[in-house]
Amino acid sequence: MKSPEKMQIVILMAIVILLPKCWIAQAEGAQILRVLPKGKFSWINKSLDELLSQSPVSAVVYFSQSKLIDEENGGALMADFLNSLTNFPRLLDVFLINCKRPINKKDCANYEFKEPGLRFYPSKFKRIDERNNNRPTYKGIEIQKESSRKMQNSVLKALVSIKLKSPGAPNFEPILSTDTVASLWRKAACKCITSIVLADQSERGSTVGRDTLLALLKREKIMVRIVDNATFFGNFGLRFLRKDHKLAIIPRSRRAIKLYPKSASGTSFASAVITFLNEYV
Structure with a gap:
């Protein structure tokens, strides 16, 4: 050695x-x-x-x-x-x-x-x-x-402890219990963002939301927001089963849509987002 x-x-x-x-x-x-x-x-x-x-x-x-x-x-x-x-x-x-x-x-x-x-x-x-x-x-x-x-x-x-203030910049801070579709778009503060992704990171010690954000950094029109309390998905009209991998996307001017990643990992979450955008947007 x-x-x-x-x-x-x-x-x-x-x-x-x-x-x-x-x-x-x-x-x-x-x-x-x-x-x-x-x-x-x-x-x-x-x-x-x-x-x-x-x-x-x-x-x-x-x-x-x-x-x-x-x-x-x-x-x-x-x-x-x-x-x-x-x-x-x-x-x-x-x-x-x-x-x-x-x-x-x-x-x-x-x-x-x-x-x-x-x-x-x-x-x-x-x-x-x-x-x-x-x-x-x-x-x-x-x-x-x-x-x-x-x-x-x-x-x-x-x-992840650094908060970037420029409009449309990546944001590692979890969403709030009071956040809605309207408030998330308002906080994005940039028309350059065309989709907001909601990635669950409510399991203790999980980094899935963080890893999803990192995996999608090159997609500058996508903003990933971390959800550290699964009940907050209810703010967007979403209901998941306990066993589900909780992931959703909000295309601009559309409702929140559930996505179905194959596993609870940043790579799998990012892949599900890209597949949706390639097929439906």
Whole structure:
């Protein structure tokens, strides 16, 4: 088994292998790397303060300290994990900063870099508190180096606590006992939304509603709302049996319609929604 030190991720030169040489030349003056879907990357000429404070979504930043690649040291493992986080568009940006590059020295010092690691930052994060004599705030939420599954769960735990205020933005807050079709459309606050999905998450410890929302992130016209009390479905004229997988959809200007997923999972719920939209809308 590789030691924790050897499992420390060395990504930057792995990117050298993946990117055309002309891109690397252009990146000499750049500071931070944005991780994009499908193994792609882009360079950003901004300080970390600028990047995080201007971002309308949350961010995960991997702080690295290596200029060289040792393919046997597991660099691909973290590269794969960072790439997996790009599956959450509209919620999360993913960045890499190499703290051995002179251009990044100030950023890494400001963020108290000591060793390679992952940190989570909420949207519009500010490192200093302007209302408190510009004193530093916290340096971000540390994501412990564990298995990919556990690290992703830590990121999601931090992510679901963030409330996005832009119209039509994903919303992890459960609906209220007083919510109706009209109030949910009013709260969506965007004509860009064409369907509202109601996903049951009333079982203790369940993450089905959350996982359904995440699975449908790329469908920007769909808003998923979590129902953490099954009796609330009654507000929408819906009745389910105890054994039913409780899922419904409200197309704009139509009543709530029951859907029939094959299992109580985010993947199955999302599949039932997509099937309905492809066949009936």
